[in-house]
Amino acid sequence: MSEKYESSPSPSEVGFSLVSRRTLLAGAAAIGGAAVLAACGDDDSSSSGDTAGATETTAAAGGGGDLGEVTYGSNYSDPKDSAAIAAAVEATGLNVKINTVDHNSYQENFNTYIQQPDDVVSWFAGYRMRAFAGKGVVGDISDVWAKLTDMSEGFKNASTALDGKQYFVPFYFYPWAVHYRKSLFEEKGYEIPATWDDLLALAEKMKGDGIIPFAAANDGGWPQMGMFDMINMRTNGYDFHVSLMGGKESWTDDKVKKVFSNWSSLLDYYQPDVNGRTWQDAATALGKKEVGMYLLGTFVTSNFDPATDPEAQGIIDDIDFFAFPEIDPAYKQDAVEAPIDGFMMAKTPKNEAGAKALLEAFGGAATIDAYIGVNPAVVAANSAAKTDGYNALQKKSAELVGAAKYISQFLDRDTDPDFAAKVVGKALQDFLADPTTIDTVLATVEEQKQTYTFE
Amino acid sequence: MGPIDQAEAAPHTGRRRRFSQLSRNDKLVLSVMVGVPAFLHIVLVWIPAILTGVLSFMEWDNVTPISSAEFVGFRNYWQIFTIFDNQLFPALFNNLVLIVWLFLCSAIGIGLAYLLDKNLKGTRFYQSTYYFPVVLSVAVVGFIWKSVMFGRETGLLNLVWPGPPIDFVGDQTKIFEINFPFLDFPLGLSKNFAALLLAMAWRHIGYIMVLYLAGLKSFDPSLREAASIDGCSEWQTFRRVVFPGLKPINVVVAVITVIEALRAYDIVAALSEPRGTEVMGTLVTNSLMGEGGGRVGIGSAYGMVLFLLCVGFIIWYVVNNFREAKE
The missing domain is CATH 3.40.190.10 (Periplasmic binding protein-like II)
Structure with missing residues (x-):
């Protein structure tokens, strides 16, 4: 299910x-x-x-x-x-x-x-x-x-x-996309970012308004895999992503390093202490409008329960999403993550x-x-x-995926599950704990990757 | 066997026969009582342990038939010690920290038991309060700490804490670091594991306390009286009379403490095993269970490392016990 x-x-x-x-x-x-x-x-x-x-x-x-x-x-x-x-x-x-x-x-x-x-x-x-x-x-x-x-x-x-x-x-299927509160965007006059620069500019603006731009969770080690997937597919394209997941590319490649350097520029706008936060807690922050954007699967709305919280329905109806912005014009927004x-x-x-x-x-x-x-x-x-x-989000999900040229499945579904969890997942935690260590972290991933046979 | 043997044997059949005090019935009962557990033990413990040892020298994906498993010599061990060293050594280090820490907790538990044995006012209240966490499964303990105590935004500890919020679950930065010449990274106690130690202490102290309290209740009070008549201080009484007198309980406490430290798994798993909190138990299960469990060889190798640690301790314990028995 x-x-x-x-x-x-x-x-x-x-x-x-x-x-x-x-x-x-x-x-x-x-x-x-x-x-x-x-x-x-x-x-x-x-x-x-x-x-x-x-x-x-x-x-x-x-x-x-x-x-x-x-x-x-x-x-x-x-x-x-x-x-x-x-x-x-x-x-x-x-x-x-x-x-x-x-x-x-x-x-x-x-x-x-x-x-x-x-x-x-x-x-x-x-x-x-x-x-x-x-x-x-x-x-x-x-x-x-x-x-x-x-x-x-x-x-x-x-x-x-x-x-x-x-x-x-x-x-x-259910797609991953950047979720936001329509009312917040209207109130502050934010525009949906189409490119990476727009995204960073928007994040800077939010920061100025006293809002944390990005909700960020990584408890369990998987939520941030979605961010890696998106930045990689936007930076290096779907084919490279699949090839990397298939063990055919080197993790110490400059292309992979580029992903992490892009990611690092986003980290300034993250909620602090990513590794210990559950996706539900991050979703709650979105519900309170403490954060501006949240990259997660559309199941994010399941954090809000109209049966116990009278405001939940309002929040659910107010949540919308946009496709992750373009980074390299060569790849536009042609890939979408939808398990x-x-x-x-x-x-x-x-x-x-x-x-x-x-x-x-x-x-x-x-x-x-x-x-x-x-x-x-x-x-x-x-x-x-x-x-x-379909409700509004379902319709939009269908459009998003229907328009996509490539559909990825999510990091732990696109590669050896053991490699995803024990090598990449741990590496992302290490990176998020201290982004300056990325070179060592990637070298370790590459070394440990050699012990996997992949398909 | 001489005199009794003859005396008893003579009226029997006159044949030379080794006397046994056990009736046929006794023998039956004995062989069932010894045989069944021994059989179960061999089938359920030793055969799997040996098979794990065999598997640790093989590569098998757990999907294709076992006949497709390949013998790879020491490759799995080589991999976990050199390539996955950033997982194995922190886990071993954490297990080591746990042993030291739980011994400390045991000492506190013993101290509490000794105090409660004094029949202080409200002893029963304290007793049940301390014992409460023991009733809960470790997984529940982990869950309680994760959701109620450790939460960054809503956790009790962070509500009480005056400074900026602390990420008890995810913060893997080290409190102290030790550099080893054979590793290219330092080992140390990470903050999230330290937080986890708190949760484990919460449970372990009560456990040991109850165990020790039972021992103290059975301790002959006349010995204590004698000590105080001889002018022993409270500490001396405990140190010289009570503690040595409770040797059997002490051994049980030591064994339990080491076992708890080595088998730690569930509480770490309940806290979703962030980096920094790995222990041997999680490394083993992660390689063997679930969909990712396609690395039976590696998981078995981790298992054997843990097994050898345990065996080392068991040998030390048995040797110690025998030496005392001789004395």
Whole structure:
């Protein structure tokens, strides 16, 4: 399920339901309102109970009885998500047995699970899919892709492994962008920055007005990965970013150093003490208008809970975002970071025809429409999906990603998760603690990178 | 065995037979009582430990079948000691700091126990107050400290603190640094780990206190009386009579302290393991668990380093115990 912050490589985020549960308590039930992509906030608390056993549900067999039963391993364990995915499955009309596992456990145990999986399994696009495709433990579904008509090129790329074949069907996504308060920008007469210079000028202006320009969190070691991704893609382009993530470029390259020198000029405008702050605390600062801008996934709104805080709805409605400004005109704003969730097929499914039929259906508009009908917190990958029910942020998310030439997945989804967490994540913490050490830090990353084989 | 053996054996069958005081039933009970735990111990502790040792010489991604694992000799060890030295050595250093720190806490716990044993007014209140954190799981302790005490904007400590806010969780700058010739970076106690030590002390002191209090309650009061009649001061009584008299408890306290220090994991994990707070426990689990857990060899190598540390301590403990038994 939506696992923006669970996507954090750190076990503290992934494994410790306590920590996440609190995030939940803090931001609980924000889904109720117009909160976009809020579902992430609450799934921990409500689903930690079903960790132990997979629950089985069989969706009504419709007209697809000929294909027999297909098994589907689902990590949509939150009640709202599981209801939504059940609706999506029902819309396929196939005879599907859903095995639901708590999403934290699902991710934790995926290495083992994928060795004896269900016919169709939930997973993430990009490197995380390619890693398993490369090991030959998931099935080639290029023939399914031949029948998927309403998927953009970006989604196809995100579903393609190194051998040029497709192994993944995207379902929905949630973009990362710079969030701000519309009312604050109006009141102070701030303009949306289009370029890096505009951004720095705006930050300087905010500083003059007594507002901290950038909310900054890095607790868990993952939130600032988003900033690295954005600055790198704007400075060096998407191709370099992917190549760097794939272990093919040197981290001591001047191009990488340029990223950090750009980043350093932004650090003057950061909230102090980045490493210890949770993304929720930074979001709260945005809510109080103590900070001007906040680069985060659109799930930022889930920090505000209309059920417990009467002002929350007003804040949620007041939050808007803009794409990260252009740094090098050669790359404009052509890349956007938008983690995609979707499905893969087992290497040798018991019911291959059924599995492919189910994947094809998941790639169609009807299933995601059914899903969003129950849980309107995500943006459909399928371009033919209904968008009239979207709220303002959902619509804008769809536009942002639709207009993008390249879609990145997030640092810990675009490279070896272990490398992301233990090497890059630690390096970013070191850099943020003391930016002057960047040369040593990058040399260490490059040295440690050599011990990884990548795809 | 001479006389008794013969005397007993004679009326039996007349055959020479080693006498056993154990009936068949006793033997059965004994073999079950010794055998089952021994079996479980070997299967659940030693076999996995040995397999971990084997895995630490291999490279395996935990996804493809185990048969695809490759033997790589000492490469994993070489990597953690040279390439990941900026993670291994700070973790070892932190574990070392923890041992020293928890021994200090144990001393405080013992002191508190000794005071509470005096039946001060409100002893029970103090007792339950100190003991309270022990009832909580370490993960909960970590969670409480992270959210209630340490928060930069809203944490209790920062509300009380008059100066500029302190980032207890994320500040990895070092309080003191020691340079080692074999490392190109200094080791030292980082501020966030120091904060974490506070949280651990909060729990450990109460734990040791209760343990020691139980020992003190069983201590023969006549010995203490004798000491005071002989003119011992309070400190002398404790130092010369009570403390040595509670040797078995002292050993338990020492063992528990070292174990707690070496196995520290959950509280660090609950504080989301920022740089500066790494301990061996987090290095091991991070390499083995979760999606990133594709480095079984490296994780096992970290595990073996920790294992050898523990074994070192166990050997010291056993040798010490045997020496005393002889005396």
